[in-house]
Amino acid sequence: MSNPARIYELLLDYAGNDTLVTELNIGLVWTVCKARHTGLAMSPGIATRTLTWPGTLIGKTLAELAGWITDWEPYKATVAMAAINCSLNRYELPSGLTLLPAPDNGNLAVFDHFLPQLQAKKVVVIGRYPGIERYAEQFNLSIIERQPSVSDYPDPACEFLLPDADWVFLTASSITNKTFPRLAELAQHATTVLMGPTVPWLPELHEFGIDYLAGVEVVDPLKLSQTAAEGGGVRIFDEAVRYRIVDLTPGNSMMWLKSQIAEDYEHRQRLNQAMEHWYSNGNKGRFPEFNQLNQVTAKLSRMDSSYKRLWDVQGHCH
DSSP states (O other): OOOTTHHHHHHHHHTOOOOBOOEEEEOSSEEEEESSSEEEEEOOOOOOSOOSOTTSOTTSBHHHHHGGGGOSSHHHHHHHHHHHHHHHTTSOOOSOEEOOOOTTOGGGHHHHHHHHHHTTOEEEEESOOTTGGGGTTTSEEEEEOSSOOTTOBOGGGHHHHGGGOSEEEEETHHHHTTOHHHHHHHTTTSEEEEESTTOOOOGGGGGGTOOEEEEEEESOHHHHHHHHHTTOSTTHHHHTEEEEEEEOOHHHHHHHHHHHHHHHHHHHHHHHHHHHHHHHTTOOSOOTTHHHHHHHHHHHHHHHHHHHHHHHHHHHHO
């Protein structure tokens, strides 16, 4: 498996976006970041009165807010994750299966989808999803939760439960709270689903032992903002978002990565042409978008390496 801490480098690669933030809302359950697109992250769920930056975030760039993803302060990291997802949503979503929720359990659509494969399996779920206990009689279910209720396991149980699991459903808020690298490492022998509205749409997540992404597509940005602002949790699944399942097989990941490489290659070409034009007009000093050009070049290099690794894996599969 790739160095698990590399996830944060990857996220920052994709989030180097100079688009200005137009709305930032930290709701009880979901944090919503809006620029040209909309990004979500799960809110920390702990009350605080002492944040130093409220009233200053609108007008900052997505890249500025994304830089907080390595911060240990939970609200900063959450704002960063929402900004990163906002930035990622400028790309076309990967091909996958959109789940239409049942009226009473939209937040559980992912478990319903995989249910036939989970029968009699050891299933570990990181994070408590409201209503999940309904599946307890259909498979061997263990829930690990940071703030455990009576039947949940506390965080340290992951060291004991994950290595023996057949399936692991891993909440993407583990990326925000920095538990993702270790959890992904422990779950590498299981079939692992990274899930929740916090999921970043990244083809490289296969490198961390993730087999499926179960993230969301935003179907009604206005409804999403309103529902999150009014304290909504599972209610966002009623009208605002839909779960989408993406299978991270080497072939699928290669196609997805290839389309992103093509998009970023075009972006680099445009920046190169703009730089030539800028200097040919007699301008001196550094090209204003030099940093952006540097960033997209470094990102293309890393995506190329990831594509080559997939190519090797694909070759071994045949």
